[in-house]
Amino acid sequence: MKLFVGIDVSSKELEVAMLTSESTKQLFRAHVPNDLNGASEIKQKILELNEAYQFEQTVIAMESTSVYSFHPAFFFKNDAELSALNVEAVLLNPRDTKRYKDIFEASKSDSIDAFYIADFLRTGHYTTGIVRQEEYLALQRLTRSRFEVVQSLTRSKQHFIENLYYKVNKLAVEPLGTSLFGSTMMELLTADISTEDLAALPLEGLANFLDQKSHGRFSDPQKLAETIQKAIRGSYRLNQVVSESVDTVLAIYANEIKMYQKIIAQLRKSIEKILEMIPEGQILQSIPGIGPVYSAGILAEIGQIERFDNEAKLAKYAGLAWKRNQSGNFEGQKTPMLHTGDTYLRYYLIEAANSIIHYDPVFKKYFDKKMSEIKNAPRKRALSLTARKLIRVIYYLLSRHQIYQSEEVV
Structure with missing residues (x-):
């Protein structure tokens, strides 16, 4: 008999x-x-019931509810007295327990929720235990924070380009051959100089400015200077009041972008330091295109690979699975992706897939094939499918503790 x-x-x-x-x-x-007292009270009751019934196993489950479930989950997982009783602590997807509860109840109350969480365990449909080692948790704090900062950086860049369009519309939309967000371009675009003065600068002077500020990184500063001046001269003009307000906003977003970039660099250093403590980091970094940040982001969410019985369950956990549309002999061609799963893991897998296709010919061939087969949003869907292929590789490597070898090499 088991206790749930x-x-x-x-x-x-x-x-x-x-x-x-x-x-x-x-x-x-x-x-x-x-708190600690409340969790200890629950633990004491479990020990008392086990003394009376001698359960073969005890399963303790709670929904994964932001930070609130973190401390009780690890309390029950790491307690020495409970570990001696074959106790398993698991975190459940709130969607799964809600669907189960909705079958029986229309009302909402915490006491009912707790009952149906326990009753859901009786079905045996729980699979994923919690991450055990502290290194993974420390890494997760860093990689999830990096994810949030990257999202903020992306929004700041979008706002910067939106305001740049007001100031110099052609510069915001036409290709320059270099990033608008490099330090040299950002300094030029936020400098205390009007667009008219910038357009009137001697071409050689602007080219020299670009070359000096970039420390010679531009391959053809003369051509870049020509492109910038041409875009400025072809752009609409603003009156002084609007122009000054736009300049103020651009300066603010430029500072914000620099701040986020600095934070990301600091997080990267901390991520690399902790990743050195995890042996699996070297396994993932053996895959061409996956560096320390992507490896850390993936490992921080997966934890121990033993948490997953097979690669299909890992894919579902990441949300890289698709709903099947089938009835009788009919098989639907449109299969939408599940809107569940670990958002952070899915992000790092897709980012890693986007990098791998530039280094590994097998993944590149697979990505190109999917691009040619898909009509709607081909790149987005092809990347998702490539990330799904990557999951199979990651699961194989981690479960066997092997270094990656390209299929072509094998």
């Missing part, structure tokens, strides 16, 4: 319900604080 413990977690409280594998009658039900 369902815990509904909030910022301040833990609502707990305990059932056995043989009955839906609740052995215990309580409402305790979400």
Whole structure:
């Protein structure tokens, strides 16, 4: 007989319900604080029930609810007395438990939620345990923070380009052959000089400015200077009041972009330091195109590969799975991606796939094939499918502790 413990977690409280594998009658039900004392109270009750019933296994589950489930989950997972009783602590996808609960109940209450979390365990449809080692958790804090900062950086760049369009519309939309967000271009675009003065500068003087500020990184500063001046002269003009306000906004976003870039660089250093403690980091970095940041982002979310029975479950956990549309002999061609899964893991897998196709010929061939087959949003969908292929490779390498070898080499 097994004991199933369902815990509904909030910022301040833990609502707990305990059932056995043989009955839906609740052995215990309580409402305790979400702190060390409350978790200890639940633990003590589990020990008492185990003494009375001698359970072959105890499964403690709670929904993955932001940061609130972190401490109780690790308390139950790492407690020495509970570990001696064959206790498994798992985090459940809230969508799964909600669907299960909705079959039986239309109302919403925490006590009911705790019961159905425990009852859901009786179906045996839980698979993913929690990450055990602290290195993965430390890495996860860094890689998830990097993800959020990158999103903020992207938004700042979008706002910068939007305001640049007001100031010099052709410069914002026409290719320059270099990034607008390089230090030299950012300094030029936010300099205390009007567009008219910039357009009137001698071409040689502008070219020299670009060459000096970039420390000779531009291959043809003369051509770049010509392109910039041509775009300025062909752009609309603003009156002084609007122009000054746009310049102010551009300067603000330029500073914001620099700040985010600096934060990302700091996070990268910390990520690389912790990644050195995890042996699997070298395995993933053996895949061409996957550096320390992408390896860290993937490993931080996967944790121990033993958490997943097969690569299909890992793909579903990442949200890189598709709904099948089939009835009788009919097989639908449109298969939308599941809107569930680990957002951070999916992001790092897709970013890694986007990098790999530039280095590994096998992945490039696969990506090109999918690009040619897909009509709607081909690049986006082809990258998702390439990331799904990458999952198979990652699962194989991590589960066998092997270094990557290209299929062509093999």
